[in-house]
Amino acid sequence: MTLANTLEAVHTNAEALQQVALETRLQEEVTQQEEDAGTLDKVAAEIEKSHEKETEAQLKAQKDALDMAKAEIDVAQGSVDDQDVSELQKVQRALTQANQPVRTVNQQKTGVTLPAMKLLTPPDGGWEVPENFSIVVGQIYRSSFPRPENFEYLKRLKLKSILVLIPEIYPDENLQFMKENNIQFFQVGMSGNKEPFVHVPHDVITRALEIAINPANHPLLIHCNRGKHRTGCLSGCIRRLQDWSLTMIFDEYRRFAYPKARPLDQQFIELYDSTEVVKRAWEYGWLPLQW
Numbered sequence: 001m002t003l004a005n006t007l008e009a010v011h012t013n014a015e016a017l018q019q020v021a022l023e024t025r026l027q028e029e030v031t032q033q034e035e036d037a038g039t040l041d042k043v044a045a046e047i048e049k050s051h052e053k054e055t056e057a058q059l060k061a062q063k064d065a066l067d068m069a070k071a072e073i074d075v076a077q078g079s080v081d082d083q084d085v086s087e088l089q090k091v092q093r094a095l096t097q098a099n100q101p102v103r104t105v106n107q108q109k110t111g112v113t114l115p116a117m118k119l120l121t122p123p124d125g126g127w128e129v130p131e132n133f134s135i136v137v138g139q140i141y142r143s144s145f146p147r148p149e150n151f152e153y154l155k156r157l158k159l160k161s162i163l164v165l166i167p168e169i170y171p172d173e174n175l176q177f178m179k180e181n182n183i184q185f186f187q188v189g190m191s192g193n194k195e196p197f198v199h200v201p202h203d204v205i206t207r208a209l210e211i212a213i214n215p216a217n218h219p220l221l222i223h224c225n226r227g228k229h230r231t232g233c234l235s236g237c238i239r240r241l242q243d244w245s246l247t248m249i250f251d252e253y254r255r256f257a258y259p260k261a262r263p264l265d266q267q268f269i270e271l272y273d274s275t276e277v278v279k280r281a282w283e284y285g286w287l288p289l290q291w
Contacts, residue, residue: 127152132227132256136235137242137289139219140212142256144227151177154221159183161217163208165190165224165231186211190230202273208234209277213241213286228257229265236269241278242289246270 130143130150145166146154154177162178164170167189178185188208190201211217212234224230232253239249249269254261281287 127156129153130223130227132231134256136222136238140238140289141219141221142227142231142235143221143223145223145225146174146221148173148177155181157219157221159219159221161186161211161220163188163211163217163220163222165208165222165234167191184217186217190233205234205237205268205272206277209237209241209274210280212238213277213281213289214284215286228260229262232256233265233268236265237272237274238289240269240272240274241281241287 128149130146130153133141133143136142141157141159143150146162159181161184164185164187167187170185170187175185177183188204188211190204190208212220212222222231222234235256236249236253239252246269250266253266253269257265278287
């Protein structure tokens with residue numbers, strides 16, 4: 001073979017190798033594009049699934065709101081009797097799940113929702129509901145400090161326990177009311193988050209939570225002075241146990257704390273480590289919380 005023929009053969013082989021390399025690179029690019037397309041399909045599927053879940057949640061919230069309205073109408077057409085507490089629970093459950101409170105300006109100050117306000121107003125004015133009263137979940141209630149004029153209504157709840165979140169000495173008249181009605185007295189005093197560096201101790205809120213979610217203590221009323229901040233912290237931690245989103249928890253907290261929501265309270269709710277109480281609660285069968 002002459003030198004010219006050899007050079008020509010080498011040149012031909014080089015071109016062939018370049019062609020193979022080019023085809024290989026093109027094939028790799030096609031494969032990568034197919035993989036990218038597959039990834040995009042997966043992302044699109046996940047987004048579609050997420051939208052479906054959001055739509056289902058919205059439809060459920062609308063259905064619960066309609067159920068709440070129906071319950072309100074049914075009760076409004078009748079009279080307030082011995083069934084008023086259970087009816088209120090149904091309405092409050094739907095209201096809480098839909099997360100759509102309806103309030104007038106005055107109700108923003110008291111913390112009582114519109115359906116609750118109607119259901120809790122006796123036709124003869126024979127009893128008075130505590131300010132900021134509401135159902136948290138099931139037979140766990142919250143309110144401001146009960147006054148003597150509230151005692152008649154509290155009897156209707158058939159309370160088994162009252163959990164007090166202030167450290168001050170409890171009034172004799174309230175203690176006497178509890179004694180006469182066989183109501184257990186729990187006091188877990190905590191300071192309010194009014195000033196910088198003042199915070200709710202973790203072990204204190206954990207002890208209060210264990211009392212609050214223990215079915216043996218239900219029906220149970222939680223209260224501080226105004227039923228806003230300390231009670232709001234504990235209720236917020238209960239919502240954490242229910243896997244509420246922080247957005248919903250803070251929205252509920254601010255409604256009851258109106259017009260003075262405290263950022264430190266909301267920070268505490270967000271940072272509270274519920275691992276210990278959740279573990280114990282599951283061991284004792286306290287979770288999930290029952291309506």
